Structures are given as C-alpha cells and as structure tokens.
Amino acid sequence: MPLPRLVLNFEERGQDEKDLFLVAYGDMLFDSPELFGKPASNLGLACSTCHNRSDINKSFFIPGISHKPGSIDVDGHFFNPLFNDHRKDSIDIPSLRGIRFTAPYGRDGRFASLRDFVRNVIVNEFGGAEPTPLMLDSLVTYMLEFDWLPSPFLNPDGTLNDKASKQAKNGEKLFNKKFASMGDRACSSCxxxxxxxxxxxxxxxxxxxxxxxxxxxxxxxxxxLINVKYTAPYFHDGSLENLSDVVQWFNEKYKLQLSEKEKADLTAYLDEVGAGEEPFENFDYENTQFTLDWSELSTFLSTLNTLIPAEDKFHIKLLLDTVAKDLKVDAAGLKNLDQSSLVYELTDKLDSILAAVEKDDWQTSASLWLEYQQLENKYGPKFK
Structure with a gap:
C-alpha cells in the first residue's frame, strides 16, 4: 500500500518544524501509542495508525472491531468498556486533510471544537488518561497544519480550470443542476x-x-470532495466502493434519471475535483522509509531544547518513551543493517537521558542531550 504524502502548511511556506515547538510536540503525540489506554497502546495504535500521514489507512482491520478494511468501531467494548454503546456501528476512517476548514468534527458533526473532538478520541474512544493542556494544545496546533494535496484541476473558487477534461466539465454542469426530486437542490447545494x-x-x-x-x-x-479520489470507500460506513457507485446511489435514491453518459460525466467530474498532486511518497536509494522516519524522530526530539530547561519531567518521559521505542523498531528498515548498531547507540543515549530526568538530575540530562545531538550529527547523514 503506497504511503500518502503529508502536506503541512508551514512546510509549504518554508518554515522548519524544529522552530515550532507545539507543532513538533504535537507531531510526536500524533504518532504515540502512549496517548491511549492499554488495549490500544498494547497493539501499538496511535492517531497516525488510522489517519496515516493525515489521510486514511485502507488496510486497517481488527476482527470484531472493523466491519471491513479501513473501518473501526470506536465506541464498542474493546478499547473502553465505559464508552461502549452496545451497537455494531464501525465507521469508515475519514481523512484529516484540510481539517481546519472542515468543522464540525465527527461523522455526524457532534463536535464544534477540534480540541473537544481530540480529547474525546483520547479519553473516551481509546481509554487514555486525561491529556494535559500542553498535549491538547500541541495536537490541535499540529493537526491545524494538515493541508490537502494541491488540486491540479480547480480554480480558487472551486470551478474547474482549463486543465480539466471536457467530460469533467460536462459533469460540472450536472453537479450544479437542480433536480426536482432533490427538492430543487443540486449536488453543489451541499x-x-x-x-x-x-x-x-x-x-x-x-x-x-x-x-x-x-x-x-x-x-x-x-x-x-477535495482529494476524494484517494479516500475510497465512501459514505460514513464505507458501503460504496468507488465514485461511480456514489453517483449510481444518488441516481437511484433520488430518481435522477441520469443516462449512462451523464453518470460517466459526473463520475469524471468527481474524479478530477478529488485529484491531488503527487498523492504518495516516492522513495529511492537516498530518500528511504528509514530516512523519512529518522527525520521525523529527530524533529520530535528537538522539543527537548525547550522541555529540559523547563524541567518538564512528565512531557519529556512521554516523548522519550515514544521516540526510543520507535527508533529501535525503525532500525529494521535500514538499507544497510550494519548501521543498526549506530541506531541502538542513539537509543541507549535516549534511555540514559530518561534515567537522569527521572532522578531530577537536570544538569546530567542537559549534558547527555548535547552528547546525543553530537552523535545525531555524526551518524545521521550516513543513514539510508
């Protein structure tokens, strides 16, 4: 399954995540199983497990929890018995791209606030401990940077541009056409x-x-419908496999009486509205899965420049518990496995920092963090 390309607004504007403490710490939390209660954390689940690179995970499946791949029942008995609604109602995992523009939140829009939505996911859906204000601030700040893939066929006002196909432009007319069977509304009404x-x-x-x-x-x-080309299946329960199924469902439900050509035109329109530039990560010898993971973990650790001087034991422990485990696991993805010993040397140093922090030995913590950064600068360029 190809890895979705993550588009972050600050990166598109040329900013370095290491200069954005809340964003970097929130990025770490989004990847951290430490947020959740034991059933989820024992499985290694994190926000990013379902919302892979801010998008979806079509292969996610837990028997009894998912009614099909890419779905999850977040209010059943497994993750948090206290939140069990005693219904089999797993939902299709939605994309979080462009989330700052898509309020309210939840499939039925039950949360006006992204902060309230995030807290509900952590505490109620996945049985985690009450997050600190810093954790919520960080997660929300990070998630608000999620952008859609740039849309190659759309003008700023959402109309199709000159790159769009003739078939899609025919579909655009149908999309804006009012149908008596839909209460004199068009698709574009909603x-x-x-x-x-x-x-x-x-x-x-x-x-x-x-x-x-x-x-x-x-x-x-x-x-x-932005980037919808990559988020199949469709509807809240993932019951429709592709965009042509969606068109056919509305055609039958609302008796639109569309011809085969009109259905094809409307499907082509949705496909081009939902298209995005470079939707997936491209890996080669230089740009590998490990170098991507390594860069992210290095960014997460940059928050120690703020947390150690603040003597913030709780948030440092959460950070190091997350990063040290991830880095050890990621070592298996090195192109040159002989470099694994270098990775383990780095994780040993992180363990030493954590031990010093737990003893409230802040001077030693700062010195060990400096040593880690020196090793990172020495080994980092070699990793593939």
Missing amino acids: HMPSSNFIDGLRHDIGSGNSSSPNARDSFFDTPT
Whole structure:
C-alpha cells in the first residue's frame, strides 16, 4: 500500500518544524501509542495508525472491531468498556486533510471544537488518561497544519480550470443542476465548490440506519470532495466502493434519471475535483522509509531544547518513551543493517537521558542531550 504524502502548511511556506515547538510536540503525540489506554497502546495504535500521514489507512482491520478494511468501531467494548454503546456501528476512517476548514468534527458533526473532538478520541474512544493542556494544545496546533494535496484541476473558487477534461466539465454542469426530486437542490447545494465542497451542515440523505421510521437520528456532516479520489470507500460506513457507485446511489435514491453518459460525466467530474498532486511518497536509494522516519524522530526530539530547561519531567518521559521505542523498531528498515548498531547507540543515549530526568538530575540530562545531538550529527547523514 503506497504511503500518502503529508502536506503541512508551514512546510509549504518554508518554515522548519524544529522552530515550532507545539507543532513538533504535537507531531510526536500524533504518532504515540502512549496517548491511549492499554488495549490500544498494547497493539501499538496511535492517531497516525488510522489517519496515516493525515489521510486514511485502507488496510486497517481488527476482527470484531472493523466491519471491513479501513473501518473501526470506536465506541464498542474493546478499547473502553465505559464508552461502549452496545451497537455494531464501525465507521469508515475519514481523512484529516484540510481539517481546519472542515468543522464540525465527527461523522455526524457532534463536535464544534477540534480540541473537544481530540480529547474525546483520547479519553473516551481509546481509554487514555486525561491529556494535559500542553498535549491538547500541541495536537490541535499540529493537526491545524494538515493541508490537502494541491488540486491540479480547480480554480480558487472551486470551478474547474482549463486543465480539466471536457467530460469533467460536462459533469460540472450536472453537479450544479437542480433536480426536482432533490427538492430543487443540486449536488453543489451541499458540496459548495466555493467553500471547499462543504456547507458546514448535517443532512439526512437516507444513507443511515434510523432507530425508527420517523426518527431524526441519521444526519451526517457534509464531507469535502477535495482529494476524494484517494479516500475510497465512501459514505460514513464505507458501503460504496468507488465514485461511480456514489453517483449510481444518488441516481437511484433520488430518481435522477441520469443516462449512462451523464453518470460517466459526473463520475469524471468527481474524479478530477478529488485529484491531488503527487498523492504518495516516492522513495529511492537516498530518500528511504528509514530516512523519512529518522527525520521525523529527530524533529520530535528537538522539543527537548525547550522541555529540559523547563524541567518538564512528565512531557519529556512521554516523548522519550515514544521516540526510543520507535527508533529501535525503525532500525529494521535500514538499507544497510550494519548501521543498526549506530541506531541502538542513539537509543541507549535516549534511555540514559530518561534515567537522569527521572532522578531530577537536570544538569546530567542537559549534558547527555548535547552528547546525543553530537552523535545525531555524526551518524545521521550516513543513514539510508
């Protein structure tokens, strides 16, 4: 499965993550199983397990927790019995790209605040301890940097540009056409092109499982169509495998009476609206999975420049417990496994820093951190 390309706004603007403490610490937390309670952390689950590089994980599957690959029941008995709703209602894992523009949060839009949403995920869904204010500040600050892949076929107002195909432009007309069977509304009434293809509202389109015939409990947040080409399957439960299935579902549900050509045109439109530039990481001999992981972990550790002078034992321990374990595991991905001993020398140094921190020996902690940075500068350029 190809690795999604992570697009961070600060990087696109030429800023170094190591200069952004909250972002760097939040990046670490997003990759840390230490956030969650024992069932999840024992499995090594982190935010990034499901939301891989801010996107989705199509291969995620836990028997009894997922009804299909790429789905998860976050309010069942397994992760947190106190939060068990006694329903089999696993949902399709959504992308977090562009999340600062897509409030409210949750498939049914139950959280207006990203901070409240994140806390609910940690404490209620995955049974973790109450996060500190710094942890929530860091996670939210980091996540607000998630950008969509640049859209090669869209103008800033969401209309198709001159690069779009004729078929997609025909589909654009259909997307904006009002249908009497949809209450004189168009697809664009909810997926507003000028607003990143969302309206910030919840609608019952008939895709949910209501508790009774007249119940009003199957409303879902309007999802964006930006980068939708890469987030199959579709709908809250992942019940539709591809974009043509989505078009066919609406055609049948709302009796749109679209011809085969019109359905193909509309599918082509969605495909080009949902396209993104360089959607996946490209690895070669120089740019390897290990060098990517190594760069991230180095960035996470840069937060020690702030945390050690602040004598912040709790957040240092959380950082080092996360990074030391990850670095040991990542060593297996080295192109030259003879370099593993260098990686283990670095992790031993991290363990020594943690031991000094736990003894409140801040002078030794600072000295060991300096030694680690010297080793990092010596070994880092050699890793592949």
